[in-house]
Amino acid sequence: MSDDNEPGHGNSPAAWVAVVIMLIGFAVGTLAFWFDQPLIVWISVGVVVLGFIVGLVLAKLGYGVKGPRYTPKPHS
Template structure:
């Protein structure tokens, strides 16, 4: 039986940084919405977009899954 699963898909420094920034943005935005702070909701939306851009820039700099600066870890 052949394992066709790609364990490295999305498991890169670029992806991790982007996801962490976006999770922080969602958390801040959720609390800001709950406490009725519209300016902070919009600021967290901006942070969400910044996380997406950061992930794309890091991938272009070589920290993506197929980038030269990415060293995949062995999976057991």
């Protein structure tokens, strides 16, 4: 089942950082929406967009799946 052409499915530092930032934004935004705090909801939307941008920047800096600074871990 091992394929050397496998893209990695985003298992890289850039992807992990982006997803964690976006999850925090979604969680805070959901709570703010529930408690009717529109300013915090919009700030959370900005955090989600920021997470996407941080992921792109880290990928461009070489921390993406095919980046030179990323060393994949062997699957067990």
